[in-house]
Amino acid sequence: MTVLVYADHDNNDLKGANYNTITAASLLGEVHILVAGENCRHVAEQAAAVDGVTKVIIADNPQYAHPLAEMLTPLIQSISGNYSHILAPSTTVGKNLLPRLAALLDVQQLSDISGIIDSDTFERPIYAGNAIATVKSTDARKVITVRTTAFDAAAIGSVPADIQEISVTEPSILSTFIDTELTQLDRPELTAAKVIISGGRGMQSGENFIILEKVANILGAAVGASRAAVDSGFVSNDYQVGQTGKIVAPDLYIAVGISGAIQHLAGMKDSKVIVAINKDEDAPIFQVADYGLVADLFKAVPELEAELKK
Amino acid sequence: MKVVVAVKRVIDYNVKVRVKSDNSGVETANVKMSMNPFDEIAVEEGVRMREAGVARELIAVSMGPQQSKETIRTALAMGSDRGIHVLHPDALEPLMVAKLMAAIIRKEAPDIVILGKQAIDDDSSQTGQMLAALLGWAQGTFASKLDFEGEFVAVTREIDGGLETIKLKLPAIITTDLRLNTPRYASLPNIMKAKKKPIEETSPGDLGVDVTPRLITVKVVEPAKRQAGVKVENVEELVEKLRNEAKVIS
Numbered sequence: 007m008t009v010l011v012y013a014d015h016d017n018n019d020l021k022g023a024n025y026n027t028i029t030a031a032s033l034l035g036e037v038h039i040l041v042a043g044e045n046c047r048h049v050a051e052q053a054a055a056v057d058g059v060t061k062v063i064i065a066d067n068p069q070y071a072h073p074l075a076e077m078l079t080p081l082i083q084s085i086s087g088n089y090s091h092i093l094a095p096s097t098t099v100g101k102n103l104l105p106r107l108a109a110l111l112d113v114q115q116l117s118d119i120s121g122i123i124d125s126d127t128f129e130r131p132i133y134a135g136n137a138i139a140t141v142k143s144t145d146a147r148k149v150i151t152v153r154t155t156a157f158d159a160a161a162i163g164s165v166p167a168d169i170q171e172i173s174v175t176e177p178s179i180l181s182t183f184i185d186t187e188l189t190q191l192d193r194p195e196l197t198a199a200k201v202i203i204s205g206g207r208g209m210q211s212g213e214n215f216i217i218l219e220k221v222a223n224i225l226g227a228a229v230g231a232s233r234a235a236v237d238s239g240f241v242s243n244d245y246q247v248g249q250t251g252k253i254v255a256p257d258l259y260i261a262v263g264i265s266g267a268i269q270h271l272a273g274m275k276d277s278k279v280i281v282a283i284n285k286d287e288d289a290p291i292f293q294v295a296d297y298g299l300v301a302d303l304f305k306a307v308p309e310l311e312a313e314l315k316k
Numbered sequence: 317m318k319v320v321v322a323v324k325r326v327i328d329y330n331v332k333v334r335v336k337s338d339n340s341g342v343e344t345a346n347v348k349m350s351m352n353p354f355d356e357i358a359v360e361e362g363v364r365m366r367e368a369g370v371a372r373e374l375i376a377v378s379m380g381p382q383q384s385k386e387t388i389r390t391a392l393a394m395g396s397d398r399g400i401h402v403l404h405p406d407a408l409e410p411l412m413v414a415k416l417m418a419a420i421i422r423k424e425a426p427d428i429v430i431l432g433k434q435a436i437d438d439d440s441s442q443t444g445q446m447l448a449a450l451l452g453w454a455q456g457t458f459a460s461k462l463d464f465e466g467e468f469v470a471v472t473r474e475i476d477g478g479l480e481t482i483k484l485k486l487p488a489i490i491t492t493d494l495r496l497n498t499p500r501y502a503s504l505p506n507i508m509k510a511k512k513k514p515i516e517e518t519s520p521g522d523l524g525v526d527v528t529p530r531l532i533t534v535k536v537v538e539p540a541k542r543q544a545g546v547k548v549e550n551v552e553e554l555v556e557k558l559r560n561e562a563k564v565i566s
Contacts, residue, residue, distance in 0.1 A: 074482065075445065075455055099477040102457045105410070105445035114411045114530035117440045127534060132438050133333040137342050140534040180454035181484050184470060188478035195477065201565070225565060236494065243460070243495055245476050249436065250354075250494065252476075258564040268332065275542055279562045281554065287547075296545035296562065299554055309551040316566070 007035030007125060012094040012103065013053055017043045017071065020052040022198045023095035026154035031093050032058040033201055034120045038089070039063065039167075042081055044071035050169050051230055055164035057084045073099045075106045076178035082107050084175050086147065090125070091225035095153060096151040096253070097197075115149045116141065120156035134249035134272035154197070155255035155276055189244055196247065199228035201258045204274070207234040208263020208284065212241055217307045218262060224314045230254070232270045248273035263303045266291025282306065317464075317486075319362045319371045321396065322417060323355040323378045324388040326437040339535040340383040354432025356394075356499035359494040361430055361462065363395035364497065370464060373397050377420055378415055379438050381405050385515055392510035393502030399515035404527065410438075412520075412527040414446035419523040421451060426487065428469070433458050433491040444491035454484035460495040 009031040014021045024039075031037045039053040042065040050064040063085065069077055082103075086092060092107065094100030096118045108115035120138070121129030127142045128150070196202060201217045203225070215229065222229050230252070231245040247254055249269040259277035264270060266282070266289055274280070275294055280297035285302050292298040299306060327333060328348040336343050367369035376391035378384040379402040380427040386400035402416050421429060434441035435531075448455035456462075456471030460479065463470040474481045502510070520527045548554045558565045 057341045072480075075448075075457075079449065098458060098473075101441050102455070105442035106449040106455065107440070109411060109446035109449035112411075114409050115440070115442050115446075116531075117442060121496065131539070132536070133327070133342060134439065135539055136333040137335050138539050139536045139538050142532040142534055143530060144532065145530050179485065180452075180488075181482050182455075183345060184481040184483055186475070186478060197476070199370045233494070236504055242478075243493065244476065244478055246494075249439065250434070258558070258562075269329075275539075279558070280542075280545075281558070292547070293544045294542045297554055297557055298545065300545045300547065301551075307491065307550055310555065313551050313555040 007090040008088060009035045009037050009091040009093060010085070010089040011037060012092070012100065013039050013041045013049065013094055014073070014097045014099045015041065015043060015046065015049045016047045017049065020049050021095070021097065022159065023097050024053070025056065025159035027093055027095040027152045028058060028160040029157040030089070030119070030122060030152045030288050032160065034091050034125055036060050040065070040085070041081065042070040042078055044068050044268045051166070051283035054167040054169055055162050056279040057161045059163070059167045062169045063169050063172050064169055065172050065174055069174060069177045072183040073103065074178070074181050076180040078103055079110060080108045080175040080178070083110055085172065086111060089147070091148045091150060093150045093152055095154050100151050104149055104151050108215060111147060111149065113145045113147055113149045114143065115151070116121050116143060117151050119150055120153045123304050133274070134269050136268060153253060155253055160283040189242060193222055194226065194228045196228045196230055196252050196254055199256050201225045201227035202230050202247070202254055202256045203227050203260040203262060204232065204264060205235055205240070205262050206232040206264030207238060209235060209240055212239070215241060217304070217311070221307060223312065224311065232264045232267070254289045260293070261291050262307060264291055265289045266294065317365070317371045318373045318424065319365055320375045320377060320421065320424060320426040321355070321358045321362045321391065322431040322443070323359060323376055323387050323391050324352040324430070324432070324435045325349050325378065325380055325384045326352045326435055329353055329436060335536055335538045338383060339537055341533065341536050349383065350433050351390050352435045354434060354492050357494070357496050358430040358432055359391045359394050359396060360420055360497045360499040361492065365393050366395060372493040375400060375424060375426070377402070377417065379404060379408055379416060387516055389510050390502065393507040394500060395479055395506070397534045398513055401515055401517050402523065403517055403519050409529055409531060410440045410442035411446055411530065412525065413443050414450055415525045416520060416523055416527070417443070417447050418450040419525055421447070428486065428488055430489060430490045430492060444489050448489040454488040456484050456488060457489050457491040458493040495533065
């Protein structure tokens with residue numbers, strides 16, 4: 007069996023999530039990677055270097071400069087006949103693109119798989135991770151997005167794979183890219199961070215997130231938030247960890263002023279070590295925390311900063 | 317413009333979901349059901365377009381058992397004009413929902429269809445994108461802002477790391493993200509008025525769609541439970557444990 011992975015990238019670098027997706031793909035068969043973009047040769051070379059990848063297919067054209075689903079699905083469809091499984095990471099790009107492809111192929115997609123039983127059978131979380139379903143697909147071809155925190159990152163291999171160019175498909179006039187407004191981060195991205203410190207409703211305001219940022223700077227951590235903090239307007243939505251935000255599994259997750267609603271736990275409960283700081287000793291977050299500290303966060307977090315500096 | 321919104325009846329956001337003892341699924345008997353939260357945002361956006369005079373008609377569609385009519389009634393009480401109910405007793409997979417929606421859309425010919433970005437039961441996040449594919453329409457997923465300009469709509473999307481704005485040719489499919497709006501609560505007079513609004517009933521058979529499932533649920537289990545750890549007395553003890561016991565910081 008040969009498996010195609012759609013690579014999510016920014017024309018400069020292959021995103022970390024692809025390495026985990028490649029590990030999942032390797033469990034199913036031989037792995038080919040599709041890199042569609044503009045001036046994306048470097049990304050193709052990065053993909054070719056990953057262990058388990060036997061071929062990289064590149065479509066380098068201005069029409070693929072931005073990952074528009076209307077433009078990309080015909081391209082993937084044009085080569086889909088060669089593959090038993092088509093995978094993408096569960097990033098916003100993968101989630102936007104793959105269902106459109108699945109419908110064109112008349113396939114019922116499997117979203118956000120967290121385990122592979124065999125080539126037809128997969129595990130995936132449902133109800134915000136409160137249940138794990140094992141589902142068997144009866145479709146001849148599978149279209150799958152991968153929960154990247156559930157698979158290890160693939161390593162760099164010894165021999166790079168061949169890079170093969172393919173012809174572009176008819177451009178779509180349905181959608182055009184206008185612009186992006188990316189949050190400037192001088193810290194690691196949430197989904198890539200080894201340490202995350204997140205704030206919840208208990209932070210009381212967006213300004214107060216500065217105390218978390220100070221700790222993050224010492225630990226080289228990313229800053230996250232619960233949906234309550236996003237809904238209250240403290241921080242923007244791309245900080246959100248949880249069922250409807252980002253799914254993370256860092257080595258250390260520090261939850262500050264977060265009560266621990268099931269929707270938030272869904273996004274972080276696979277972290278290796280969880281710390282909770284909350285003044286309510288009955289907060290559900292303490293039921294999943296390895297280390298709990300019942301304290302006023304406005305006192306405890308500056309103390310934490312001082313202690314870490316020692 | 318004519319606007320169609322899709323609404324799904326799901327287990328209420330606040331209910332703690334329990335896996336059935338025979339591992340065939342989750343317990344839905346005697347459990348509070350509500351409209352999927354992202355679909356409330358879709359209805360609200362449609363109602364605001366209606367109130368702003370951008371939309372002249374707002375139609376709410378739901379699929380499922382008889383009780384799905386209650387979800388349509390909620391959409392009508394929020395301000396939708398009429399409802400369409402695709403009656404089907406069993407769960408429908410996203411591809412089948414997209415096919416049923418496509419059949420309705422071909423008949424109703426709206427300018428825009430708004431759906432939630434994902435349902436909080438199966439967490440698939442597929443239907444909107446699939447519907448766009450089946451109709452050959454543009455898609456604006458995870459939308460946090462819509463700006464209509466003639467034949468086009470500019471959609472600001474929530475993407476990893478920030479926001480992206482794209483311009484779509486109408487007709488188009490939109491799926492909602494959290495910050496698009498804050499849905500209203502239906503007032504009592506509007507709930508009363510909604511009882512008189514029409515709901516048309518149809519079925520997969522009427523719409524000519526084969527809804528045979530493609531996925532077989534082998535089993536549904538509870539996730540591995542995480543054990544609660546220890547409470548520490550103070551920050552000093554916490555940092556000591558993180559350094560020397562958990563060894564996650566240096």
